[in-house]
Amino acid sequence: MQVSVHNLSKSFGSVRANDRLTLRFEAGKIHGVLGENGAGKSTLMKLVAGFLRPDEGVIRFDGRDAALRGPGDALRAGVGMIHQDPLDLPAFTALENLLCATPRSAIASWAEGRRLLVELAGRLGFTVEPEMPVARLSIGQRQQLEIIRLLARGARVLILDEPTTGITAEQTRALFAALRQLAAAGNTVLFVSHKLEEVAALCDTVCVLRAGRLVGEQMGMPVPQAVLLGLMFDTAVAAVRGAEAPPAGDGGTLEPPVTRPVAGEVVWRLEGVTAREGAVTLRNLNLEVPAGRVLGLAGLDGSGQQLLLRLLAGHARPDTGRVLVGSTDLTGAGSRAYRAAGIEYLPADRLAEGVIGALSLSDHFALQQTGRLVDRRQAERAAREAIAAYGIKATPVTPINALSGGNQQRAMLALVPPRCRGLACEQPTRGLDVASARTIWHSLLARRADGCAIVFASADLDELIEYSDEVLVFFAGQISPPLPRAQLSVARLGELIGGVGFAEGGTT
Amino acid sequence: MQSTEINRPREPQQQPAMHQWFETLRLPLLTLTGALALTSLALLSTGVSPLQAYRILLFGAFSSPGRSSDMIMLAAPLLLCATGLILTFRTGLYNLGVEGQLALGAVAAMLPLRLLPDLPAPLLWTLCFACAATGGALWALLAAGLRLYAGVSEIFAGLGLNFLASGLALYLVLGPWRRSGSASMSGTELLPRDLWLPTINTLRLAPLAPIIAIAALAIVWWVVRRTRWGLELRAVGLNPGAADRLGVPAHRRIAQAMAACGFLAGMAGAIQILGVFHQLIPNISSGVGLLGLLVALLVRADPRWVLPVSVVFASFTVGSVQLPLALGVDSSIAGVLQGALVLFALLARGLLARPG
Numbered sequence: 001m002q003v004s005v006h007n008l009s010k011s012f013g014s015v016r017a018n019d020r021l022t023l024r025f026e027a028g029k030i031h032g033v034l035g036e037n038g039a040g041k042s043t044l045m046k047l048v049a050g051f052l053r054p055d056e057g058v059i060r061f062d063g064r065d066a067a068l069r070g071p072g073d074a075l076r077a078g079v080g081m082i083h084q085d086p087l088d089l090p091a092f093t094a095l096e097n098l099l100c101a102t103p104r105s106a107i108a109s110w111a112e113g114r115r116l117l118v119e120l121a122g123r124l125g126f127t128v129e130p131e132m133p134v135a136r137l138s139i140g141q142r143q144q145l146e147i148i149r150l151l152a153r154g155a156r157v158l159i160l161d162e163p164t165t166g167i168t169a170e171q172t173r174a175l176f177a178a179l180r181q182l183a184a185a186g187n188t189v190l191f192v193s194h195k196l197e198e199v200a201a202l203c204d205t206v207c208v209l210r211a212g213r214l215v216g217e218q219m220g221m222p223v224p225q226a227v228l229l230g231l232m233f234d235t236a237v238a239a240v241r242g243a244e245a246p247p248a249g250d251g252g253t254l255e256p257p258v259t260r261p262v263a264g265e266v267v268w269r270l271e272g273v274t275a276r277e278g279a280v281t282l283r284n285l286n287l288e289v290p291a292g293r294v295l296g297l298a299g300l301d302g303s304g305q306q307l308l309l310r311l312l313a314g315h316a317r318p319d320t321g322r323v324l325v326g327s328t329d330l331t332g333a334g335s336r337a338y339r340a341a342g343i344e345y346l347p348a349d350r351l352a353e354g355v356i357g358a359l360s361l362s363d364h365f366a367l368q369q370t371g372r373l374v375d376r377r378q379a380e381r382a383a384r385e386a387i388a389a390y391g392i393k394a395t396p397v398t399p400i401n402a403l404s405g406g407n408q409q410r411a412m413l414a415l416v417p418p419r420c421r422g423l424a425c426e427q428p429t430r431g432l433d434v435a436s437a438r439t440i441w442h443s444l445l446a447r448r449a450d451g452c453a454i455v456f457a458s459a460d461l462d463e464l465i466e467y468s469d470e471v472l473v474f475f476a477g478q479i480s481p482p483l484p485r486a487q488l489s490v491a492r493l494g495e496l497i498g499g500v501g502f503a504e505g506g507t508t
Numbered sequence: 509m510q511s512t513e514i515n516r517p518r519e520p521q522q523q524p525a526m527h528q529w530f531e532t533l534r535l536p537l538l539t540l541t542g543a544l545a546l547t548s549l550a551l552l553s554t555g556v557s558p559l560q561a562y563r564i565l566l567f568g569a570f571s572s573p574g575r576s577s578d579m580i581m582l583a584a585p586l587l588l589c590a591t592g593l594i595l596t597f598r599t600g601l602y603n604l605g606v607e608g609q610l611a612l613g614a615v616a617a618m619l620p621l622r623l624l625p626d627l628p629a630p631l632l633w634t635l636c637f638a639c640a641a642t643g644g645a646l647w648a649l650l651a652a653g654l655r656l657y658a659g660v661s662e663i664f665a666g667l668g669l670n671f672l673a674s675g676l677a678l679y680l681v682l683g684p685w686r687r688s689g690s691a692s693m694s695g696t697e698l699l700p701r702d703l704w705l706p707t708i709n710t711l712r713l714a715p716l717a718p719i720i721a722i723a724a725l726a727i728v729w730w731v732v733r734r735t736r737w738g739l740e741l742r743a744v745g746l747n748p749g750a751a752d753r754l755g756v757p758a759h760r761r762i763a764q765a766m767a768a769c770g771f772l773a774g775m776a777g778a779i780q781i782l783g784v785f786h787q788l789i790p791n792i793s794s795g796v797g798l799l800g801l802l803v804a805l806l807v808r809a810d811p812r813w814v815l816p817v818s819v820v821f822a823s824f825t826v827g828s829v830q831l832p833l834a835l836g837v838d839s840s841i842a843g844v845l846q847g848a849l850v851l852f853a854l855l856a857r858g859l860l861a862r863p864g
Binding site for chain 2: 335336339345347352353354355356357358359363364366367368369371372373374415
């Protein structure tokens with residue numbers, strides 16, 4: 001079945017996730033959809049699969065307009081999506097999952113369901129078996145079950161969103177073989193990925209999204225990697241921007257002078273740390289972050305940067321190895337001990353983990369007080385000072401959830417106590433406009449000038465290059481050596497993020 | 509299960525004055541209309557004039573000094589429970605175990621009465637209240653421990669512990685503490701008269717009970733408004749993760765809020781023993797804890813409204829006692845009205861909070 005979209009747009013708040021996309025995916029082919037984090041790939045796929053409704057534009061299946069009210073409509077039309085996190089019932093067996101997700105009209109009996117499952121699994125080379133409880137399946141096998149379920153329900157278009165995250169190399173090979181087979185049988189496969197080598201190995205065509213727009217349309221593979229990277233990360237523009245900027249920082253209006261604090265004092269030291277969280281494992285990591293250093297963490301979401309940040313702040317504990325803050329061994333200590341040692345963690349999801357939405361800035365300062373009674377006047381004064389110093393658009397008593405994202409982020413930064421010596425920030429400028437991002441960095445660099453070490457993860461390559469002294473690139477739990485700022489370029493970073501240059505088979 | 513929607517205040521948006529008036533009145537109007545409509549329907553279906561029934565429900569408790577005394581002696585433990593629940597609600601906890609905490613407080617209050625009956629009465633009462641409060645707090649800490657260390661929701665932990673506490677009271681009444689001669693479901697031996705909390709004349713009103721309850725409310729009110737601890741409870745209730753990141757020891761605050769609520773519920777148990785029943789009966793809580801939950805739900809843990817709503821609920825219950833004689837309807841209609849009020853308050857809040 002041919003899938004096409006015309007002038008498709010979708011906004012979330014002020015962000016245009018998809019901006020007038022027009023695309024056509026022919027039947028019988030595997031189509032790669034490339035783009036960096038936040039480029040709008042997942043939004044596009046969710047629109048086609050009925051999980052989201054477009055603001056404008058039409059989706060056509062085989063040339064006929066499809067008004068999708070939900071994923072059920074899409075599936076009845078023959079379009080099924082496999083999510084990054086499988087949507088299944090872990091307490092059931094594979095067969096039970098298949099049966100309860102399929103109407104009686106499609107599978108009439110248990111026997112038929114079992115036969116279908118075994119037959120499809122055999123044909124596609126999958127290892128999932130009917131009686132296996134889903135809770136004990138690997139992510140790869142759960143994905144196989146999802147594919148079988150969609151095929152059993154008559155899907156002729158399969159959408160896979162980052163399907164190779166967290167599955168073994170063996171399962172990846174089986175998946176690719178199955179997808180080729182399905183395409184050869186006339187099905188349409190949409191393969192969303194950021195891994196260039198996988199797209200090169202699997203796809204017949206590729207299109208590239210950047211910032212919600214289509215920047216590379218339906219190119220027949222093979223396309224040279226450099227071209228794809230250029231489209232994904234807009235290297236041409238970045239190179240020009242880099243040339244214009246004076247080396248001391250652009251304009252110099254906001255950036256404080258780069259004063260190097262006394263070198264030598266180490267804020268964080270990781271020795272042989274191995275840690276695991278979800279599908280990501282960091283192995284034998286050795287790292288030293290001196291005072292006044294800004295360390296950028298690059299990589300796609302979930303490649304291990306978040307885990308490292310959480311390790312640095314005591315929100316995750318290493319399985320083996322040691323974590324030292326200053327000269328104190330804090331291995332296995334809780335986040336409270338890290339906080340006492342001067343480490344602050346700024347999460348990406350501000351309202352979920354960072355601040356308390358219903359409370360005001362002055363309430364937050366009151367929480368930071370040490371007396372038994374709340375000193376309202378002191379709290380309001382502190383809030384007023386923070387509002388002035390960080391340019392927060394709020395009154396001391398405005399609830400935080402009434403502020404814009406940028407102001408929330410500033411409020412979170414303002415709450416970092418002055419004695420802080422290590423800041424672990426996850427995406428400090430996510431979702432902020434350029435001006436807000438600059439003020440955030442202005443305050444971060446002011447902290448750095450006071451000797452604070454900053455480790456931050458970001459999806460924005462320009463941000464990484466502009467503000468980091470060194471960058472670590474993460475790819476599926478593997479980490480590059482520290483790359484000094486002087487050696488960095490958007491193109492080089494893009495390659496590394498896409499996995500070029502990393503040893504194969506690191507995904508477990 | 510940790511839903512904090514109910515006690516999360518909706519921050520008013522900036523709007524013109526006229527609109528604001530309507531906004532603030534909308535909720536109580538919707539609640540009252542809905543609750544009265546539902547209760548009237550129940551009354552009409554049994555062939556009773558709703559107006560007459562409401563007259564008795566509303567004013568019955570004030571028709572004689574005796575009834576007013578009963579109302580106050582019900583309102584006092586109710587107020588203590590609801591006051592304790594202010595703390596747990598703010599911390600985002602549904603302390604359904606308040607009923608059992610009250611019962612265990614009552615059992616603990618019996619200990620000094622049985623072991624040291626010869627102490628001077630004021631000292632004995634002090635001991636009773638201390639034991640009751642400790643017992644209630646420990647029972648609540650048990651629920652908190654299950655929640656924090658075993659991952660059992662405080663709702664289910666509380667429910668289970670309620671059964672245990674009332675089972676314990678029943679066992680004591682029928683077993684070790686039974687009346688000399690015959691074991692009876694009706695309770696243990698009555699306390700000697702001089703150990704009852706002193707009353708006004710021959711009324712059942714023991715002034716100490718409402719005084720303690722109002723003092724407790726005043727203290728809790730001050731604590732939640734003025735102390736950092738009170739603010740921290742609210743922070744934990746709104747977002748435990750972020751509170752933790754901001755340096756609030758969330759686990760400790762959860763345990764403390766539960767213990768404080770159990771402490772006050774236990775005091776309510778001591779009032780039931782010393783001032784209301786003067787003996788341990790199997791159903792020593794007589795639903796006061798659950799009624800306290802309704803009060804706390806209705807006022808959304810706002811200390812300003814706990815006293816008036818407790819009094820109104822207590823007068824419904826006391827007034828309803830006359831319904832069977834006067835109109836031939838069951839007194840449980842008071843429960844229908846109380847429940848309907850809470851239900852419609854929640855419903856109205858939900859409807860008004862919906863975007864668009």
